[in-house]
Amino acid sequence: MTKVDVTTMIRAKMREKTITWAAIAEAAGLSEVFVTSACLGMNSLLPDAAGKVVDFLDLPAEAAVVLSEYPTKDFPRTVPTDPCIYRWYEITGVFGEAFKELVQEKFGDGIMSAIDFDMEVNRVAHEKGDRVQVVMSGKFLPYKSW
Amino acid sequence: MTKVDVTTMIRAKMREKTITWAAIAEAAGLSEVFVTSACLGMNSLLPDAAGKVVDFLDLPAEAAVVLSEYPTKDFPRTVPTDPCIYRWYEITGVFGEAFKELVQEKFGDGIMSAIDFDMEVNRVAHEKGDRVQVVMSGKFLPYKSW
Amino acid sequence: MTKVDVTTMIRAKMREKTITWAAIAEAAGLSEVFVTSACLGMNSLLPDAAGKVVDFLDLPAEAAVVLSEYPTKDFPRTVPTDPCIYRWYEITGVFGEAFKELVQEKFGDGIMSAIDFDMEVNRVAHEKGDRVQVVMSGKFLPYKSW
Amino acid sequence: MTKVDVTTMIRAKMREKTITWAAIAEAAGLSEVFVTSACLGMNSLLPDAAGKVVDFLDLPAEAAVVLSEYPTKDFPRTVPTDPCIYRWYEITGVFGEAFKELVQEKFGDGIMSAIDFDMEVNRVAHEKGDRVQVVMSGKFLPYKSW
Amino acid sequence: MTKVDVTTMIRAKMREKTITWAAIAEAAGLSEVFVTSACLGMNSLLPDAAGKVVDFLDLPAEAAVVLSEYPTKDFPRTVPTDPCIYRWYEITGVFGEAFKELVQEKFGDGIMSAIDFDMEVNRVAHEKGDRVQVVMSGKFLPYKSW
Amino acid sequence: MTKVDVTTMIRAKMREKTITWAAIAEAAGLSEVFVTSACLGMNSLLPDAAGKVVDFLDLPAEAAVVLSEYPTKDFPRTVPTDPCIYRWYEITGVFGEAFKELVQEKFGDGIMSAIDFDMEVNRVAHEKGDRVQVVMSGKFLPYKSW
Amino acid sequence: MTKVDVTTMIRAKMREKTITWAAIAEAAGLSEVFVTSACLGMNSLLPDAAGKVVDFLDLPAEAAVVLSEYPTKDFPRTVPTDPCIYRWYEITGVFGEAFKELVQEKFGDGIMSAIDFDMEVNRVAHEKGDRVQVVMSGKFLPYKSW
Amino acid sequence: MTKVDVTTMIRAKMREKTITWAAIAEAAGLSEVFVTSACLGMNSLLPDAAGKVVDFLDLPAEAAVVLSEYPTKDFPRTVPTDPCIYRWYEITGVFGEAFKELVQEKFGDGIMSAIDFDMEVNRVAHEKGDRVQVVMSGKFLPYKSW
Amino acid sequence: MTKVDVTTMIRAKMREKTITWAAIAEAAGLSEVFVTSACLGMNSLLPDAAGKVVDFLDLPAEAAVVLSEYPTKDFPRTVPTDPCIYRWYEITGVFGEAFKELVQEKFGDGIMSAIDFDMEVNRVAHEKGDRVQVVMSGKFLPYKSW
Amino acid sequence: MTKVDVTTMIRAKMREKTITWAAIAEAAGLSEVFVTSACLGMNSLLPDAAGKVVDFLDLPAEAAVVLSEYPTKDFPRTVPTDPCIYRWYEITGVFGEAFKELVQEKFGDGIMSAIDFDMEVNRVAHEKGDRVQVVMSGKFLPYKSW
Structure with a gap:
């Protein structure tokens, strides 16, 4: 199984x-x-x-x-095709550099962890049409010198 | 210029x-x-x-x-290399399908818009190390029949 | 099934x-x-x-x-091979930038939705050989500031 | 020049x-x-x-x-990134096979020409938001036996 | 079947x-x-x-x-490997631009159709070793203004 | 120079x-x-x-x-984009296997040389529209045992 | 079978x-x-x-x-992974241009045939460790004018 | 410089x-x-x-x-296009597995080194046309257990 | 089996x-x-x-x-997706050039063998969280002149 | 600058x-x-x-x-070509899964950080030829439930 x-x-x-x-x-x-x-x-x-x-x-x-059991996380390389998932890929492309600039400005040189990480997806009512809200949170991991 | x-x-x-x-x-x-x-x-x-x-x-x-002026949004195709941006690509791969399942469960067949869209990046204090919080919100766009 | x-x-x-x-x-x-x-x-x-x-x-x-049931829209990445579908890909390549210029000129910064979208395919009689007519219509989605 | x-x-x-x-x-x-x-x-x-x-x-x-002068039509191979052009690529992926089925049903085995071809982009007023309308027309080219 | x-x-x-x-x-x-x-x-x-x-x-x-029945013409994308088919791909690479120049010089801006098309493969005797002769013929399709 | x-x-x-x-x-x-x-x-x-x-x-x-001087024949890898050259690539994809079958049937196991090779491009008058004719000839090279 | x-x-x-x-x-x-x-x-x-x-x-x-029967020679495109085969690919990359220069210097413009070709693999004793010896021989094929 | x-x-x-x-x-x-x-x-x-x-x-x-100075050996990834170099890539594809089988049969599990390596290119006279001879020799490197 | x-x-x-x-x-x-x-x-x-x-x-x-039996080492080409393996690929990208500089400085022109090679993975206790330690050792292989 | x-x-x-x-x-x-x-x-x-x-x-x-200043870590996507760096990529391919198995066995589900990370490169004398030793250490990051 x-x-x-x-x-x-x-x-x-x-x-x-x-x-x-x-x-x-x-x-x-x-x-x-x-x-x-x-x-x-x-x-x-x-x-x-x-x-x-x-x-x-x-x-x-x-x-x-x-x-x-611990999975092997195997996902399609390169560009996803389903529009619902593609839009997120597009957001990474359009806003990825801005995200990096702001993380560095607020925290210093480092990254948001994708491992010590959580996420939720909510439906938020809105008069012009309800909205999908995503809240992600990852521990800041600073690059270290050694 | x-x-x-x-x-x-x-x-x-x-x-x-x-x-x-x-x-x-x-x-x-x-x-x-x-x-x-x-x-x-x-x-x-x-x-x-x-x-x-x-x-x-x-x-x-x-x-x-x-x-x-209106830009042409040109970003590197396939996989980003900078770790700060790559982690977001990885999140798309690992959680993309779960995201799609939950959007469909909460809204029906459709997607989160990446155009009617907003996002913020926050620093959230945490005793085990401060966290990067990302809040994204996009209008739900239903597929229509015609 | x-x-x-x-x-x-x-x-x-x-x-x-x-x-x-x-x-x-x-x-x-x-x-x-x-x-x-x-x-x-x-x-x-x-x-x-x-x-x-x-x-x-x-x-x-x-x-x-x-x-x-809601499908996962999975289509071959990169370039299609069947000539009937490839020609459409070629049209995207040859006329894509002109299309973007005209959408922006007529509407402002934004895109034609592929979700709030409809399309028809018609046969149009023509003396030099009948023509395939495609009419597509998608809601204009403006980029917003926030 | x-x-x-x-x-x-x-x-x-x-x-x-x-x-x-x-x-x-x-x-x-x-x-x-x-x-x-x-x-x-x-x-x-x-x-x-x-x-x-x-x-x-x-x-x-x-x-x-x-x-x-006659141009060499050189466009980026594989997947476009600008959302306005990408959506058209996505339409090719999602509706390409349906388009091929209907062309074949209406005309027989063959394709819509991308050379003997014309296209217009219109703004169509709509109460729920104006729409981008694209009308394409290409000569049907039947495959021949020989 | x-x-x-x-x-x-x-x-x-x-x-x-x-x-x-x-x-x-x-x-x-x-x-x-x-x-x-x-x-x-x-x-x-x-x-x-x-x-x-x-x-x-x-x-x-x-x-x-x-x-x-009408086929979907699905062939391997990118570069073929069998030497007999690869050589033809190589010819496309080496002589493709020269072919385009000569078609344009002899006909104007346009292409050789791959749909209104026929081809034959012949064995031609030759004292230094028989030769494979390929004769292809496709209707010239001019780009049109509109 | x-x-x-x-x-x-x-x-x-x-x-x-x-x-x-x-x-x-x-x-x-x-x-x-x-x-x-x-x-x-x-x-x-x-x-x-x-x-x-x-x-x-x-x-x-x-x-x-x-x-x-002897050139380095450097051409774009994978799929050409200009329609005039792409059609030839498409012909390779659609008819490549048939070409291989017929070469083998007429000559045995081997290939058409792309080196000991010649080609001409002609304009052939035709009542339904003039045609581009391509005649290629390459020496048959048999695979040998050793 | x-x-x-x-x-x-x-x-x-x-x-x-x-x-x-x-x-x-x-x-x-x-x-x-x-x-x-x-x-x-x-x-x-x-x-x-x-x-x-x-x-x-x-x-x-x-x-x-x-x-x-005559095979279709189908091998993995791009880069092989097994180290024993990869090393040969690496040799092609590192010494390919030098090989081309020397073939041209010794023979003129042309190539070593991979069809009229033979190869042997030998074990050669050596005091610092035995060596794999490969001897390849292919007919020189000159490019011709026509 | x-x-x-x-x-x-x-x-x-x-x-x-x-x-x-x-x-x-x-x-x-x-x-x-x-x-x-x-x-x-x-x-x-x-x-x-x-x-x-x-x-x-x-x-x-x-x-x-x-x-x-020590170079960085940077060569085009994937498939070379110049026919003289491509033929060697093709030989790697067609004979790579046979080469691996024979190295293993003659030496055990391991590879031919591409570092402790030498090669020569010779012109060998032949009545049916002179031949390009390549002699490569690389130290056998056995995989070890530990 | x-x-x-x-x-x-x-x-x-x-x-x-x-x-x-x-x-x-x-x-x-x-x-x-x-x-x-x-x-x-x-x-x-x-x-x-x-x-x-x-x-x-x-x-x-x-x-x-x-x-x-001797295996064929077949692994996914390009970029791995599982985060545990991807991080190593990332290390190769971020530190690969520095590694090469230091190997050359300490040894001369050459490489670390991946064949005459051993590796261990250890758990090392650490007050801020235990660490994965990897120790790799490969024979230095100098490029030779000939 | x-x-x-x-x-x-x-x-x-x-x-x-x-x-x-x-x-x-x-x-x-x-x-x-x-x-x-x-x-x-x-x-x-x-x-x-x-x-x-x-x-x-x-x-x-x-x-x-x-x-x-904080760099953008931009490295060549897919497969490196310089042999000194390629060998490390090869190690990732050959031993990546074994590495993952052992990290999971020793620590549980999670990864070795490439950010909270250090590495050294040493020359280790050896009678059969000196060896390149690499010691890497990264904090173990456990996947968490939430």
């Missing part, structure tokens, strides 16, 4: 019982973004959280072992 | 007078991210804001015209 | 009963371009329209569920 | 005298899209039209010769 | 009965290059010709339907 | 005096395709032919030395 | 009976490099040699037919 | 005085391949040999310093 | 019996890095060590043969 | 006065690897260390400002 198998089982249960990612995340006791990414095979759940997901969705016990 | 020329002039003034992006943004009366990206040639300023930037930095008047 | 499976079933029915895309679109009560793209797995149909397509083609009920 | 030189001279005149592409096209007696693409170096003008453009913009006579 | 299946069946018959492409082309009443490319899945045969090929090779009737 | 310099000088003379490639080839006593490719820097002329070209165009003597 | 199948059978026999490429080449009466490349599917054996290989390895008769 | 400058000076002297690479190599007291590659900037000469080359060609003394 | 099969069997045993790479390496009597890479199919074990691994994990005897 | 300018000045001083990277690092009071990378423009020096380097090499004062 692989992470791909478990993702397929989770999606099947979601369709069959009309379960949302929000509900799975609540069952796991963790955030939506993290749990969704783990269920898609891009992060590992701790055994306790994996067990809760498996119980909630009524999956075989082995699925909890697989969910807690 | 091109946008590249104006960026070079702005950087020279910033070094010479130890001016920050935050100060330039305040002079323009707009956000840090947007003003920085415009000064780097990736967005256009309205003539009024362009004039304020040019006055604040004591640049030649033609620079305001150039800052208000 | 995946979107690929449903596309295969649709094509089989089309061959068996000599059904056209035009007829399927008429059954769905929507345009030819949109319905064809949805049947090829690149867009989602609303449940009502999906049901009409499935009824018209006498497909299993599950096919309607699949047709209404 | 090269086509790049002439494009630079044209842009300088446009800024200096606030001339539009629409006005240049009118002076040439040809469409906006074609004249703009020729002024950007991606098409050749017949000597008569080239002369009118040069007269209208008060350029040196050699510029008319250059505008009427 | 797909075009790949039919190609496999044709090759099997050719091996089993030692049949040549020349013989298949003669049975179809068409040229060797065109019939071979259609049997390899890169062109469509008209139903009559498809029927003759299927009869000659004693294939199932459905094969004639498949041979007459 | 480099081959690029000489090409620039030749083009300048051609414009100034309205000289054709056909005339230059006749002066050299060689074919149009070969002389054009040599003048574009993709082949070397023997000193005698180089001298005739230089005399005919009234170029400095050093140009003859440069025209007779 | 394909060339890949035959390679698999040959490797199985080699493991089972501890047979070397040298022994297979001796059975075929040809060189090690050529026979090995043919057994790996990158060259064709004449029927007589193919029969000897099949007899020696006790393979089914059809394997001899497959070994004598 | 860079390695590129020195290469340019060497080529100028070679043209002016009709000097061959063979003569320069003899002056350096080293092989043709190595000296040519060093003069093209892909290897370093020991100071003594560099001095001899500079004396022989009557170059400024600084050129000897530059010739003895 | 292939190297991929054996890796799958090893991983299954590790999960089933909670065995570590450290334990397998100890059983083999070799280092962790080397044994792990061999079990993942990127190096060969000598028959004795392969036997010990197979005995320790209770695998079929054929697995030892497979573990001792 | 840019980082590239400063690197050029440093190299000129090193040649002129025969200064080593080791001496510059000693003057800066920091390690060889870090100081070399900063002098090559891939890291920033703190103002104090930058001043010491500038004093030691007798460079203009502005060079110290430039050395302390």
Whole structure:
């Protein structure tokens, strides 16, 4: 049983019982973004959280072992094609340098960690049309001299 | 005089007078991210804001015209190399699918606009090391049938 | 059952009963371009329209569920090879900059949406040989300052 | 004097005298899209039209010769980055196969010519926001047996 | 049954009965290059010709339907590796610009059509070693103003 | 003085005096395709032919030395963009395998040489529009066992 | 039965009976490099040699037919990864221009054929560690004028 | 003064005085391949040999310093285009696996060094046309366990 | 049975019996890095060590043969995506030139061998968070003149 | 004055006065690897260390400002060509997965930081030829749940 198998089982249960990612995340006791990414095979759940997901969705016990294994994060190299994901790639291209300038101005030479990192996706009501809000937070990691 | 020329002039003034992006943004009366990206040639300023930037930095008047021209957003294709920008590309790869799932769950079939879009970069104090916080917001654009 | 499976079933029915895309679109009560793209797995149909397509083609009920799911729009990166599609890519290359100049001149800094978008393909009689006419329309999205 | 030189001279005149592409096209007696693409170096003008453009913009006579020379159409390979042009590339990816299906259904096996081709870009008023309309027309070219 | 299946069946018959492409082309009443490319899945045969090929090779009737369907011409992007095909790619690289110059000199601004096109491959005896002769002919398509 | 310099000088003379490639080839006593490719820097002329070209165009003597030097044939890797050259690349993709099949059927295992090679480009009158005819001939080179 | 199948059978026999490429080449009466490349599917054996290989390895008769068919030489494009093969690619990069200079100096404008070609790989004893010796020989092919 | 400058000076002297690479190599007291590659900037000469080359060609003394500096070996990534160099790349693709098999059979698991390496290029007379002979020798480097 | 099969069997045993790479390496009597890479199919074990691994994990005897066969080292070309491996690629990009400068300064013109090479990975305790320590050692290989 | 300018000045001083990277690092009071990378423009020096380097090499004062600015780390994408740097890329490919396995086994799910990172390059005497030793150390960064 692989992470791909478990993702397929989770999606099947979601369709069959009309379960949302929000509900799975609540069952796991963790955030939506993290749990969704783990269920898609891009992060590992701790055994306790994996067990809760498996119980909630009524999956075989082995699925909890697989969910807690450490993944190889393999994503398409170069440019994504789905418009929803591409727009984020475009934002990286258009605002990447400005982001770097401001991080350096506010913190010094270094980066925002993508490992000690969290993210949430919210729906924000707006009179001209609701908006997708993304809040990301990563620890600042300074370059060091040695 | 091109946008590249104006960026070079702005950087020279910033070094010479130890001016920050935050100060330039305040002079323009707009956000840090947007003003920085415009000064780097990736967005256009309205003539009024362009004039304020040019006055604040004591640049030649033609620079305001150039800052208000519509740019061609040309960024390196495929994978960025600077670690500060690369980490964002990596986040797109690792969390892109989870982001798409949650947007669809919360809004229906569609995308977060990268055009009707805003972003801020903040420093958030944290006992284990301060964190870079990014808040992005884009209008939800639904796919339509026709 | 995946979107690929449903596309295969649709094509089989089309061959068996000599059904056209035009007829399927008429059954769905929507345009030819949109319905064809949805049947090829690149867009989602609303449940009502999906049901009409499935009824018209006498497909299993599950096919309607699949047709209404939100697709991941995955297309070959870089350059298409089929001449019919390549020519459009070539038009993008040859006329892309002129298109951008004219959009900016007529609307200001911004883009034509590819999401709030519609398209039709027509046959136009012409004495020197009939012509393929494509009419595309997308909402203008202005870049905003913030 | 090269086509790049002439494009630079044209842009300088446009800024200096606030001339539009629409006005240049009118002076040439040809469409906006074609004249703009020729002024950007991606098409050749017949000597008569080239002369009118040069007269209208008060350029040196050699510029008319250059505008009427046959260009090498060199555009960036793979994926464009500017959002305004990228969206068209995305449309090719998302709707390319549907376009091919409908051309074949309406005409038989063959393609829409990108050479015996014309295009216009219009602003269409709309209550929910004005729309960019593109109308393209290319001669159908059937594959032949031999 | 797909075009790949039919190609496999044709090759099997050719091996089993030692049949040549020349013989298949003669049975179809068409040229060797065109019939071979259609049997390899890169062109469509008209139903009559498809029927003759299927009869000659004693294939199932459905094969004639498949041979007459319109193909998607999918070939490896970038550089071919087989030396026999690579040499042609090399010729495109070495002589492509000279070809363009001479077409423009003899016809004006435009291209040789690859759609209204025919080709033959001949063996020409030569005392220093026989030669492969290729004769290609494509309709000249002029760029037009509009 | 480099081959690029000489090409620039030749083009300048051609414009100034309205000289054709056909005339230059006749002066050299060689074919149009070969002389054009040599003048574009993709082949070397023997000193005698180089001298005739230089005399005919009234170029400095050093140009003859440069025209007779052995070039490095450097052409854009992957996919050409100019439509006139792209079509040839497309022909390689669509008909490359059929070409290989027929060469092997007529000659055995081997290739058409791109070195012991010649080519001509002709205008052939045709009632439905004149055609570009290309005749290529290359020595067959058999793979050998050893 | 394909060339890949035959390679698999040959490797199985080699493991089972501890047979070397040298022994297979001796059975075929040809060189090690050529026979090995043919057994790996990158060259064709004449029927007589193919029969000897099949007899020696006790393979089914059809394997001899497959070994004598003309292969499509398909190898990974761009850069090989296995260090043993990569080093040769590196030699091409580091010494390729020097090789070209010396071929031209010794022969005139032209190339070393990769078709009328042979190669051997030898072990040469050396006190500081034995050396791999490669001897390649290809017919010089001069570029011709026409 | 860079390695590129020195290469340019060497080529100028070679043209002016009709000097061959063979003569320069003899002056350096080293092989043709190595000296040519060093003069093209892909290897370093020991100071003594560099001095001899500079004396022989009557170059400024600084050129000897530059010739003895350690180069960065920068060559075009992916596929070379000049036919003379491409053929070697093709040989790597066609015979690379066979080469690896034979090195392993004769030596065990390991590679031919491209660093402890030498090569020569010879002209070998042959009745059917003279041949380019390349002899390469590299130390065998075994993979080790640890 | 292939190297991929054996890796799958090893991983299954590790999960089933909670065995570590450290334990397998100890059983083999070799280092962790080397044994792990061999079990993942990127190096060969000598028959004795392969036997010990197979005995320790209770695998079929054929697995030892497979573990001792010479692998083809096939890894993804260009840029790795998993963050743990990407960081090493980034280190190569950021520090590669500095590494080359220091190797040349300490040793002369040459390289660190990746064949006569060993590596270890250690956990080093640190008050601000434990550190991953990597120690690599490769024989210096000088470029030679010849 | 840019980082590239400063690197050029440093190299000129090193040649002129025969200064080593080791001496510059000693003057800066920091390690060889870090100081070399900063002098090559891939890291920033703190103002104090930058001043010491500038004093030691007798460079203009502005060079110290430039050395302390935060760089954009721009390195060639995909595969490096210089053998000394390529070998490290190859090590990443061959041992990358084993490295990941061992980091995960010793620490849990996470990565070795390339930011909180140090490295040294040593010459280690060895009877069979001296060895290049590289010691890298990076903080372990665990993936977190949230």
